[in-house]
Amino acid sequence: MRIVTWNVNSLNARLGRVERWLxxxxxxxxxxxxxxxxxxxxxxxxxxxxxxxxxxxxxxxxNGVAILSRVGIEDPIGGFGxxxxxxxxxRIAWATCGxxxxxxxxxxxxRSLDDDHYQYKLRWLDRLAADLDGxxxxxxxxxxxxDYNIAPDDRDVWNPTKLEGQTxxxxxxxxxxxxxxxxxxxxxxxxxxxxxxxxxxWDYRGGAFHKKQGMRIDLLMTTRSVxxxxxxVVVDRNERKGPKDDPPSxxxxxxxxxAR
DNA sequence: ATGGTCGTTTGACGA
Numbered sequence: 001m002r003i004v005t006w007n008v009n010s011l012n013a014r015l016g017r018v019e020r021w022l023x024x025x026x027x028x029x030x031x032x033x034x035x036x037x038x039x040x041x042x043x044x045x046x047x048x049x050x051x052x053x054x055x056x057x058x059x060x061x062x063n064g065v066a067i068l069s070r071v072g073i074e075d076p077i078g079g080f081g082x083x084x085x086x087x088x089x090x091r092i093a094w095a096t097c098g099x100x101x102x103x104x105x106x107x108x109x110x111r112s113l114d115d116d117h118y119q120y121k122l123r124w125l126d127r128l129a130a131d132l133d134g135x136x137x138x139x140x141x142x143x144x145x146x147d148y149n150i151a152p153d154d155r156d157v158w159n160p161t162k163l164e165g166q167t168x169x170x171x172x173x174x175x176x177x178x179x180x181x182x183x184x185x186x187x188x189x190x191x192x193x194x195x196x197x198x199x200x201x202w203d204y205r206g207g208a209f210h211k212k213q214g215m216r217i218d219l220l221m222t223t224r225s226v227x228x229x230x231x232x233v234v235v236d237r238n239e240r241k242g243p244k245d246d247p248p249s250x251x252x253x254x255x256x257x258x259a260r
Numbered sequence: 261a262t263g264g265t266c267g268t269t270t271g272a273c274g275a
Contacts, residue, residue: 010268034267149275204275247265
């Protein structure tokens with residue numbers, strides 16, 4: 001079973017690439033972030049014809065998350081599953097796919113540490129932890145994946161010194177990630193790779209990809225039972241390449257293959 | 261060299 005997370009930075013702009021990628025890699029579950037579509041505009045038929053059921057939660061111009069599954073979609077939720085007032089942004093969707101409770105998350109960017117958006121990011125992560133605890137047990141098969149906009153440690157950024165005092169690497173954000181780990185989630189990519197320099201996102205500007213200047217901010221956080229079944233966890237960095245007339249997302253897909 | 265590019269859009273703004 002293959003479960004994948006990919007921030008596509010507009011599904012309209014990326015649909016051809018996503019379809020070709022699905023053909024080539026045949027994931028069972030594909031979690032998308034930043035579709036930038038309303039639910040009406042989501043191309044459900046295109047994916048259905050390839051054998052995928054879909055769940056999309058979007059608002060239009062910004063954000064938007066989706067789950068594509070060829071192993072079923074049960075108990076779908078667009079947004080948080082708690083009964084608190086709806087989030088202002090479309091940043092999370094839940095579904096059970098082939099017995100695994102899956103969340104596709106687009107964590108707020110934060111912009112800068114003195115920005116209100118950073119406080120929203122921290123609150124959002126607290127709400128994610130509470131929502132997870134409300135729906136799931138650490139003994140369940142759970143994958144909370146997506147664009148976390150957090151680099152878990154200094155191995156996950158190309159220049160830790162340069163990024164000091166910025167969002168994505170601050171202690172408060174990393175503490176939120178630690179809280180998820182204390183609940184029972186595992187950064188499954190890190191269980192399989194110790195090296196630094198293994199990124200999932202590279203800025204479009206300044207040739208960052210070719211200079212190997214990126215961050216690992218797209219994470220598959222799984223419960224122990226799922227992590228123990230992991231055969232392979234890889235970033236498909238080839239997908240970050242491409243010509244100007246068929247441009248890549250600034251994020252690459254992160255693939256988890258389970259022995260089931 | 262202190263910017264640099266995309267995608268939303270047609271003027272900035274977000275990442």
